Amino acid sequence: MTHIVSESCIRCKYTDCVDVCPVDCFREGPNMLVIDPDECIDCAVCIPECPVNAIYAEEDVPADQMKFIALNIELSSAAGWKSITKRKPALPDADEWKDKTGKLAELVR
């Protein structure tokens, strides 16, 4: 069991979640965050922090976001995806992208 960052994070990366994580399990890519499933302890503190509701408990992931379960596993150990433990400014055009759906094609690995 773990928590999952879903599509809503892509091209936004608000990073409010990382400040509250007690185990530093967020990993940062160019335009998205993911959760390292080996580190997450399911405390759920990050869920309400995300301004775009991108984070779900694994068993609550909506049907159209299921592929993000595997993506979080893969990207959390991908080359160049590094631990992020302090909040930083969101991507400059985050507010334009925050309500968009179907953003998976925008993901930069």
Place this chain on the structure above:
Amino acid sequence: MNLMDAQINRQVIATAAQHDGPIETDAVIVGAGPVGLFQVFELGLLEIKAHVIDSLAYPGGQCIELYPDKPIYDIPAVPVCTGKELTDSLLKQIQPFGATFHFGQEVSTVERQQDGRFYVETSRGTRFLTKTIFIAAGVGAFQPKLLRVEGLSRFDDTQLFYRVRNPADFAGKNIVVVGGGDSALDWALNFVNDGPNKAESVILIHRRDGFKAAPASVAKMKALCDSYEMQFIVGQITGYDEKDRRLVGVKVTGADGITRVVPLDLLLVFFGLSPKLGPIAEWGLDIERKQLRVDTEKFSTNTPGIFAVGDINTYPGKKKLILSGFHECALAAFGAAPIIFPDKKIHLQYTTTSPKLHKVLGVESPVFD
């Protein structure tokens, strides 16, 4: 805290060695977090003595490991306290019951015996025969986070270490310490300082020039660097060099993108701790998404005699709150009493009025006119 680690561990080994046979007891508590500590209290009121096992070298569990200084506001009748204060208060509260603590070890084996008791063995070889087990293991045993470099794990426990068991092993060696927290700084400074464990050389590597460690330790480290007694490098370990099957250096990629080789004898990594469920999953207990399923009458698992309390358990409506864990401890203790004292009638007593409880608590019974 971590400098004490090695010393406590040696004491634990010595204690274990003194026992030829397993320690015979009524109750073993797995986990010394707030709920495990309060389980000592609830068992104590029923005159049940307990042994407590924890993977950390100190009590407190998540309260100490994840938020020692953060205020907690939802402990009943305690408007605010930190994780450290809560732990200290619980230790004071359970002091009359004389529980025995076995720190720095995880429970590896749990097996039911012919006579109905459980055989329990830890990673340090401490063995118990117990009538009951209380699993208060929270989110799992805290384990060091690993340095992930392909192939490097071959040197685990020979040249790559995540904890210092015996500081003397590092004396006179060329040491590379990795990390930016208190453990990394404390050990780096310890091995630079004059004394029996002084290293030949100490190089500290951290991914950025900012530290989680106490500012005083960071200042000391920088002063030692300025006087050429140690060295600090900003960078990440991305590879290693070996010669004749021995680790001889690590490749450190700096912020400038340049990779340099840093020679060494021993590599010490302190990336913090992360909880892992570990062998609990293999004890044949009913487990659901890393949590042990219990009833809400006794907080018993599907194995009679094994109870689960606190964050580790699950039941309809479960909320992972310390206060829920405390409640679970009380009912689990009453659930366990008939197993430990089959012939004794157990009565609910109040600490306000019961002379019997005053006796076990070691307090005077108040006299009212």
